[in-house]
Amino acid sequence: MSNETMTLKVIAHIHTAFPTKFGIPRQSGLVDGLRGEIIFTPEYRNADALRGLEDFSHIWLVWQFSGAVRENWSPTVRPPRLGGNTRMGVFATRSPFRPNPLGLSSVRLEAIEHRPEVGPVLIVRGADLMDGTPIYDIKPYIPYADCHPDAAAGFTAQTQTHRLRVECPPELWEAVPAAERDGLRGVLENDPRPSYQHDPERVYGMEFSGLEVHFVVDGAVLTVTGITRR
Numbered sequence: 001m002s003n004e005t006m007t008l009k010v011i012a013h014i015h016t017a018f019p020t021k022f023g024i025p026r027q028s029g030l031v032d033g034l035r036g037e038i039i040f041t042p043e044y045r046n047a048d049a050l051r052g053l054e055d056f057s058h059i060w061l062v063w064q065f066s067g068a069v070r071e072n073w074s075p076t077v078r079p080p081r082l083g084g085n086t087r088m089g090v091f092a093t094r095s096p097f098r099p100n101p102l103g104l105s106s107v108r109l110e111a112i113e114h115r116p117e118v119g120p121v122l123i124v125r126g127a128d129l130m131d132g133t134p135i136y137d138i139k140p141y142i143p144y145a146d147c148h149p150d151a152a153a154g155f156t157a158q159t160q161t162h163r164l165r166v167e168c169p170p171e172l173w174e175a176v177p178a179a180e181r182d183g184l185r186g187v188l189e190n191d192p193r194p195s196y197q198h199d200p201e202r203v204y205g206m207e208f209s210g211l212e213v214h215f216v217v218d219g220a221v222l223t224v225t226g227i228t229r230r
Helices: 154-158 178-189
Strands: 012-015 035-040 058-064 102-115 119-125 134-140 165-167 204-208 211-218 221-229
Touching: 035 178, 058 119, 165 178, 178 204, 178 211, 178 221
Parallel strands: 165 221
Antiparallel strands: 012 035, 012 134, 035 119, 058 102, 058 134, 102 119, 204 211, 211 221
16 A cells, blocks of 8 residues: 655745735735745755746745644535635635645746845745745646636635725825735735624724734725734
8 A cells, every 4th residue: 555644845935915814815816916935945945946937927836724724624614705604515615724734826926036045036926825834836837737717616606706995095005115005905905804794893903014904894895994014
């Protein structure tokens, strides 16, 4: 009998604007403005391992749900976008609570930088990963094989167009670095709240790139009430 277990090596870590899970986009690619940096662990800081990758516009990341590890698994989970009460099979969802806590994300490869102190660094856009997430593998995204525009979306078809209108006083936006504004707006437009919370008076707080962002949501409108430096 073949060995049914294996050891995975962490080849890199990604650095993003999200120190906690709250606010991270529910899928990769939803907020293209979000910038991330992938820094390799010392053993894999070899530019030869990336030879040819610069010719691809997108890459796949295989990573660990490091902030959602559980000892036991359940065959069913409650997808937040279905209200948090309806159960679906774990293999019909992208829930982090899986037999093996592995995630798969497609991100845009913006650049490959070479830094003397850490070696090659991948600059990516559209990641849905928490800051410091371990990366196990990187593969090129191949359009003719990986893109299926006619694929059925299952229960997610009813949630994919949910977006909010973001209103924020100009003076609050001034606290956000210009390079980060599109990313933050995209996160807010995609509604970072759990889908079962609808209290228009509740003030939510979210950490983003060293900022504390507060907001309320009434219907389809999200209003930013405060942005401060942490």
